[in-house]
Amino acid sequence: MEKSTPLITNDAVVLGILLILLGFVFKTSSSDNPFWRKFYSYVPSLLVCYFLPSVFNSLGIIDGDHSQLYFVTSRYMLPACLVLLTISTDFKEIIRLGSKAVIMFLTGTVGILIGGPIAILFFSYVAPSVLGADSEEVWRGMTTVAGSWIGGGANQAAMKEVFLVDDNLFSKMVTVDIIVANIWMAFLLVGAGKSKLMDKYLNADASAIEDVKNKMEKYSASISKIPNLSDLMLILAVGFGVTGFAHLVSDWIAPYLLENYPGLKQYSLTSGFFWLIVISTTLGLILSFTRLRELEGAGASKIGSVFIYLLVATIGMKMNVLAIFESPGLFLVGIVWMLVHISLLLIVAKIIKAPFFFVAVGSQANVGGAASAPVMASAFHPSLAPVGVLLAVLGYALGTYAAYICGLLMQFVSR
Template sequence: MPETEHVAPLIKNDAVTLGLLLFLLAIIFFTSSSSRPFFKKFYSVVPMLLLCYFLPSLLTTFNIVDGENSQLYFMASRYLLPACLVLLTLSINLKEVFKLGSKALIMFFTGTVGVVIGGPLAILAASAINPGLVGGAGPEAVWRGMTTIAGSWIGGGANQAAMYEIFKPSDHLYSIMITVDVLVAEVWMAILLIGVGKSKQIDKYFKADASSVTHLKNKMHEFSQKIARIPSTTDLMVIAAIGLGVTGFAHLVADWIAPFIELHAPVLKKFSLTSKFFWLIILSTTIGIGLSFTKLRNYEGAGASKLGTVFIYILVATIGMKMDVGKIFDNIGLFAVGGIWMIIHVVLLFIVGKLIRAPYFFLAVGSKANIGGAASAPVVAAAFHPSLAPVGVLLAVLGYAFGTYGAWLCGLIMQAVAHT
């Protein structure tokens, strides 16, 4: 298929783009908190968070901003994401989190298994309908490109890059797979967010007891309310220093530890331990949890998690900006394969969720801890209640740890299936 000529976007300056994204976020937040009947009805149907992804994607789809070459996602994922992880985990009550029990872990690993078996089954299903769709040879073999989706869907960007290095798909195929990855994952994200508003009905269908989730939410909310105060400039400066200071320290250590492991223990690469981004997430989360045992957790009362939430919504907007909805029609067949893959992941989650009577919260966060990692799981958890965001963070860390190994296994099975 001949490539269409690339037309320069209207806005190429990242400073202008960032201002535009924040303007969109402000409109969404302002209207979602409005008491006007129209907005109340609109947001009862359309989740606010979904708009925070979707509206920035339209800027790229209509060639207003340069979503492909913008550095805003890199900035948000490397600076704002670690800072928000620190600020969101600062007030975490780890003892209460452990009381959630084993169902959260079961749903997380069910999501992982769904991705590992879903890829090969999607290839088998597609080849039965149209064998040419999942064919190709050498670097253009479709299964090679699909391994990078597996890396992203079990862990995240670092695991995706690892699959690219291991299975070596062509750059052209890799770029298509990134688009399939982002768009299919965000469609599922949209469905999950719509489900948040129906979580009580879903829990009733599953016959699930969500009291442990409610208890944790209430505990953390009570703590936040008890220490709440009007923040001073000093409070805000200290909160910013905690978030960005820990981020700076995490970068310092990650820049040393990742190359050290790559040099002295390269076998650990399959667990993402040679990725600087992996260590950035691990260190930020761990230090944030550590600080939750100190008096610094009282800065939650001055709005620590609120600033963290601002950071994460900026990240959400930059993720949305990377999505060009129009590209679906360029590779409709591969999007169908990705859709089948995602459906297998979802069906397995619902079957296991029903069997073990897991609350919808565990299903949603367990899924996004795989498909989206630290950039999405806390956002989905926070959609239930802002105080639940740390649960998403902790599960996402598991995704990074198992992502490369699970994706590698998935890749080997897809290779075998593609050659049968």
């Protein structure tokens, strides 16, 4: 079905609406009003910032696909905020978080890898009509979702070509991918606001994560000052200066690798966005060993968080909950698939007593990639954003391998 033109197409107006929504959320979340205090005790403010733009999108007032704002926030503000959030990182403390982060990430990967075949088997026995007459078409289309949920857009495109998915089916699968993944992200954001309760359920020791958060807060307090105009300009100069350099280098590396080593495309190594994220994060971590680390005292992470919230709003703007009713069968398959991923994550987390932080970030590093994994990590604390980035980069590396294996398994169970 072709999408109708949204009521508002001017991005300047859309940006104004998004900022008004964010302003409303932050004003009410810091209010002493009993209603708002109770409301935000149940619903995290980050989730509201994500959900309100999706309502406007679903009602046809704005359209995330029509707007260029997501491109701007993901290509300019995301790398800048990664620099500003990582510039004060205590790298030794991040390393001390240990192996549980990687274990939960790999568990999430396996959950998606086996979830697709399990979802197909489930419906082939319980409700064959959901898959329809052409199960061959369904499993081929689902390989693109596997590529996206384990790696990212480049891996998704690779699966489209490898398994010969036609454009019409591909567009439906992209919708399934976005809606199901974003619904799960909403639940994770709620869980982030109740992380201590979730950790208690998982019998998890979150002391290492709390140590990172507490040390970061103490460090920020020790160097805190009222920023002047010079401080703010320097923060923006560092954030966007590194972003500009990362764009410059990625614009050279990606085409060079594509031309000279085309086989690397299947590993996302020819993706400009991949190198943009890797370079900006790496430079942010390098700068954390310099005196620029003291910019945290002038509010570097706060400005980075502003960019994060704008990114969240533009991600929410791409979600149209009404699209579920256009292909309900495919969405049911996607939901069962995601439930397998979630169940495996929770089972393993319970066994190894992993904190909910690792469940949420391990999942989003797979399902959401570099755009949402640091957002999820920042929902726990801005200083934890690098964990999300590092795991998301690992997802890019594994994406094509795991998605291809998942595709073969789905082909096998569809016979």
